[in-house]
Amino acid sequence: MVSRQVEFNEKVNPEQLSAQIKRSAVLGLTKSAEHVLRMAKHNTPHESGDLERSGAASVDPPNLVAAVSFNTPYAVRQHEEVSYDHPKKGEAKYLENALRDESAAVLKILAKHLQGAFR
Numbered sequence: 204m205v206s207r208q209v210e211f212n213e214k215v216n217p218e219q220l221s222a223q224i225k226r227s228a229v230l231g232l233t234k235s236a237e238h239v240l241r242m243a244k245h246n247t248p249h250e251s252g253d254l255e256r257s258g259a260a261s262v263d264p265p266n267l268v269a270a271v272s273f274n275t276p277y278a279v280r281q282h283e284e285v286s287y288d289h290p291k292k293g294e295a296k297y298l299e300n301a302l303r304d305e306s307a308a309v310l311k312i313l314a315k316h317l318q319g320a321f322r
Contacts, residue, residue: 224320229264231316235309236260236269243271243301248281248293271298 240260247255257274273282281287285295294300302309 220320224317225264225267227316227320228267228313229262231313232262232267232269233260234316235312236262236271238308238312239298239301239305240271242305243273243298246294246297246300247273248287248289248295248297249291254278254281271302273298 237260240258244255244258247258249255254273254275254277257278258271259274260269260271262269272278281293282296282298287295
């Protein structure tokens with residue numbers, strides 16, 4: 204095994220590095236949540252379009268948590284009721300399926316933004 208020593212000519216400021224990583228994580232979470240929202244909107248049941256338009260992506264930066272939600276009185280019921288017929292378009296589990304189907308894309312988006320913190 205060959206080992207080599209690497210010298211760094213620049214000093215790393217831990218506080219600046221930590222702040223940059225957090226900014227990159229927040230951006231990655233934002234882009235990831237927006238991606239999942241776009242995919243979920245493709246599968247929301249559609250009658251008037253209100254459900255699709257109610258979709259939102261949000262991020263809680265201090266806690267590094269992202270959320271995707273739909274805010275109509277019937278959003279949860281439409282999501283959970285698998286026996287409903289959707290003749291125009293859409294499906295039950297529209298948000299759950301989008302998150303499951305796009306999990307690899309979400310990881311790539313997050314990785315891309317976090318890698319950017321170290322450049």
